Amino acid sequence: MVQIAPYGSWKSPISTEMIITDAVGLADIALDGADIYWLEGRPKEGGRVVLVRPDASGAGIDLTPAPFNIRTRVHEYGGGALLINNGVIYFSNFADQRLYRQVEGGAPEALTPAIALRYADAVYDQHRNRLITVREDHTAGGHEPVNTIVSLSLSGENGGEVLVSGKDFYACPRLSPDSTKLAWLEWSHPNMPWDGCELRLASVLPDGTLGEAELVAGGLRESIYQPTWSPDGLLYFVSDRTGWWNLYRITDGQVESLYPMEAEFGQPMWVFGTQTYGFTLDGNIVCAFTQNGFWNLGILDLQSKVLSRINQPYNYIGNLKVSGNRVVMIAGGSNKTMAVVEYDLSSGEMRVHKLASTLEVDSGYISTPQAIEFPTNGGLDAYALYYPPANKDYLAPEGDLPPLVVRSHGGPTSASPALLSLSFAYWTSRGFGILDVNYGGSTGYGREYRERLNGNWGIVDVDDCVNGALHLAKQGLADENRLAIQGGSAGGYTTLCALTFRDTFKAGASYFGVSDLEALARDTHKFESRYLDNLVGAYPERLDLYRARSPIYHTEGLRCPIILFQGLEDKVVPPNQAEMMFEAVKQKGIPVAYIPFEGEQHGFRRADNIKRALEAEFYFYSKVFGFEAADQIEPFEIANL
Template sequence: MNSIAPYGAWDSPITAEMAAAASGAPHWTDFVERVIVWAQSLTSEGGRVTLLRETSSGVEEFLPAPYNARNRVHEYGGRPWVAVGDAFVFTNWDDQRLYLRRSDGSIAQLTPEPETPQGVRYADLTAGPGGVVWAVRETITGPKPTDVVRDHVAITLDGDTRVLGASHHFLTAPKPSPDGRRVAWLGWDHPDMPWDTAQLCVAEVGADGAFAEHSVLSGGHGVGSGGHDVAVCQVEWESDETLLALVDPDGWWNLFRIGLDGTSVNLAPIAEELGGPLWQLGYRWFQPLGDGRHAVLRSGRLAVLDERDGSIADVDVAADLPAWSATLTTCDGLVAGVAAGPRTQPTVVAVDPALGTVREVSEPRGEQAPAGYLPVPTERRFAGKDGVEIPAYVYPPANPDFAAPDGELPPYVVHVHGGPTGAVSPALSMQLAYFTSRGIGIVAVNYGGSTGYGRRFRERLREQWGVVDVADCAAVAEALAAEGTADPQRLAIRGGSAGGYTGAASATMTTTYAAATIMFPVIDMLTFASGETHDFEARYLDSLVGPLPEHRQRYVDRSPITHVSSLGCPVLLLQGAEDEICPPAQAESFVEPLAGSGIPHAYQCFDGEQHGFRRAETIIASLEAELSFYGQTLGFDPPGVPTLPLRR
């Protein structure tokens, strides 16, 4: 028989420690001589990224501490390792240098110590011809966050580095054609982001190894159907004369065959996304399987594209894993990657589409919760104020041991994803389950501007950040309250990064919410866009808000810092002390005016954390603080967590 307790006050076996242990997801999978290799973040080791591989006796870690295979290119990083012969080359977080791991396990520095600490960075490591590593190199040239230059470089296993060239301010690593005579890469320039206009570039390789003048085969301003912009998000060589690329000339990233003369053919036209936003260099949404078949991610699900009949069919055996990361790799018809589902945390899996088999490769992280405590989301569409449907995943409270008193409605928290050019998926999040298993509902909103729904939906946010996102989240929250799913007096909002901005804007510019958790946010748009943030996003707000200086007042009007005096609910701010993307000054500018305001608030800044929390102790502290915050502001007493001191 269920125990009766108020929503939010339920006991749960899902502890903050369990959620923290599950938070380090695998990434950057690849086959190395038919062996699956991947990178893995370890929250128990401060977020260190190690390298793992599958063996006949289980999973082997082959990158020991203190090495940390992570890099700061674009601050979000990119593919940090590559196999060259029987050796591995990887980027190391502490100094950002390249290191060589030999087959005997010994590790040696490959690139020199830069004059500025972490001032020379490498990412998107690729095996080049002749046993060298090709990479994007990012060099810090001055004190400002935008004092950065990037180029293509080749590094030998003796550590010799050679500049190959550069076409744009932002680049992906070059990829050699099968015959080694040409290279292909993607490039774009300020003020664009890669999902706006990234171009496919091809150049010949000279006798001296340097790249000749490049040609643009796809992507750019005004070259799509109806004159809209076109972006390429991934390219692979198919033959010496043709390439395969994900391009969106019709508003959806589809798979095209592109010739060296720029002619292109859509292999399977579909009004669905097969690609996504290039936040990290080295993403792979498709990989060839052979015989005209390709493994693709169709709206996040694993599918097989067969160009012989133009079909795209979901892989049925992977139906319970609807959320795949952009890290596909293939070998002899086998597909490997990182996949997740409502009851499966992100896991390295191997799928054979022909045989209809799937197996888990990586090992579970941390203690596993019983299925009954894990929320299974319902994908829904809500009516937006502009008539556009708003996709969202609704996670109701889930705990088989408890029920609420008759007539009580649960508190609901709107979860706002970051980006804002990003999306939420139905992947299991133990951090969300930490709340839902205690009786707090979650609704994760893919507001206008989210990816996965085509360029037109994505560009609903063009020059409308702080308007469309705020309105969409409020519309979803208010709809849940109106239909009797959520308590209208106990609606809250939470988000990090761009989601933190939307949370702060919602708390200051709407009256929908009774509480807001704001994590590593943008608070002052003007300072953010005027040299405070890093180079990759330095001009992001040109498209999200409008170019400066002509739209300066718009920046002021939409900045939460402008409206602190109108704050309508208690707030909790969580921040990483070493965040170079949304620096602590942003959050602190919001907290300082609240002193003496009478509004309950708290601010926690965590040493050793950058943009997003990677350390187990930080994740535990932040989850427990957030739960206590909701208890104090939404009217329940959560058992077993320290009381968060709230200032007024």
């Protein structure tokens, strides 16, 4: 029987235990002959990442012996930690950042020395029995690490011989099918790869060194993504030279556009190893592309230049790999759990190899996201996904409006896809609405939309989160007196700015968020150390802007409760940022809580910490918004409450 109860107090079968019980993170698909592999990040094992292959019955076999953990810290965000060639596994181990070689069933063998070197994005050179890989050298101690592309002999333990150097960053070293040419991406401060990077090409000389490098595409204002060699030896890549990440190739020394379209066939390279296209047995391209926040799958006929969409049930497609007539990808949807999915181009059949979670939840407790477009500052529009409250067992009293959590995603050059999320369902099944905002600066809407944030971080993103919340409140879909905002990392900065510089939100939660832009510019790791030049202004020349937009210097404007979550080993946003904010807000007499987590870095990977953070945020809102939570949640101290 349906019960009447206020929003926020609904009892839900979706518990934090359900969310973390068997859930895994899925990443880095690898294809090797007929074999499919993928990586699983396991919260129950402290976030350890394990290589898995299905056996003949379809059950997953763990190939990584404990305590090995496949994860690299190049650029801190990692990715590209795995390579498999003819059954031999090469991987980066998180604890020591050494590269290892492993034959299935055998013990991993170290290839690199136990010194401060990190590796990512390797390819195998079959003609010379070596790896070519990005190396990040931290042996100089307190100096900025040095990034290069190196060759790594497989005949004995070694740190690698430098092939390419001189730029601040490198990615995607890719050998031609005959191993005579190497292509790669490079860029330097203050650019991030999505601002602009260069695609270079060089001949591989008989001694394994490289000839003179040629600039093929890219520049300070052109972003290149995923250079890939076709089986017949042509170099393909994605470029945003038209304002959209589209497909190109080099034909007779000239850049050829393959299919101009107002869609994104690429994505920001926060991590190594991501892919959105690959080549079929007949030489065409299977590609993933996004429009208006929704991903699609298609086949591009390279003769007719016709793109045919593949009918499939997923809204998000990532890490796409193609071999023969098989397409393997990580996919998910608004009503589909993230999964490793194989699509057979010949038969049109789809097979799910691994679900991120095997829990089956009654659809009556799941909120279906609605894509919305709403007006924002400057006569512009912004985008978001709205998840309304959903619980088949409850209705709210007449006249009651739901509390709303506005989510500001990280990056900030990232995007929120429409995915089935039990973490979101935890909130919506208890009577909250969620607005997941793809504010100006997000990817998936073209370069012009992405560049709205340039020089305006802490302004445009905040405007869009505020206007999205007010848009729902005006429509009677949210209680304007119970609007909250939350976000992690860059989203945590947007959260802190919204709470400090605006009065729309009545509470907020910052997960490892930036409170001091100057401290971030000084203390963060190399990859992001000049990121703020474009988002805010040159540092220290525009110190005035850094101070003006740093919440820590303007706590007099903060008038509502806030909870802060922080990993104590975070190198991207150091813990002192949250600690300074906590002390400042506490001194103002405003309700505030600070929950640090030992052993966590930038993002929480341990099951008990994921559970604790989710429950603590809900408990915090129940106290400051004055409703009775249906669940028994472990209390904690909220200062000034």
